[in-house]
Amino acid sequence: MCRGFHSLQKDEKMVDVTIAAGGKIFKAHKLVLSVCSPYFQQIFLENPSSHPILLMADVESNHMAGLLDFMYSGQVSQISRTFLYVLK
Template structure:
């Protein structure tokens, strides 16, 4: 029997673009992250794929739409990390860089912290 290989050539960029769009329009968001008295919505799947910290936290919490309170996390640092998780890159100022990297290590963000 002959097998046929079907390939979606721009699969990765299309999926990334779709996740960014879903977050921008807040479709299917299923977690709220709160810090500095403000909040973000996001997707558990994206957070879990990008961070063992979030994967373990969300797996341990069966709530359908949990609210995660992030103490000692600055709003603008979390905003930068979410952009990094959804886009694969982010631009931050020289002055913000140490704080973003510290928060990335604390939250075990892949690509910015030493996590497998």
């Protein structure tokens, strides 16, 4: 199943949320983000929208990319202090 999620992420199939972080745009799926993060789940429950756009002002693009990769694959390719900071 994780391969399917990873494929959805890479091909941007059926995306329903856009995230802006560190000057970059990321396309994602509300369901994946909600299952992996109570923070995102709460955002989507409090602000129902068919395709929300989230502005993550204090998040660097490489942190967001690493977090999304982890959410979709369940794997961390390289542990770093910056990535662990995002997980907090």
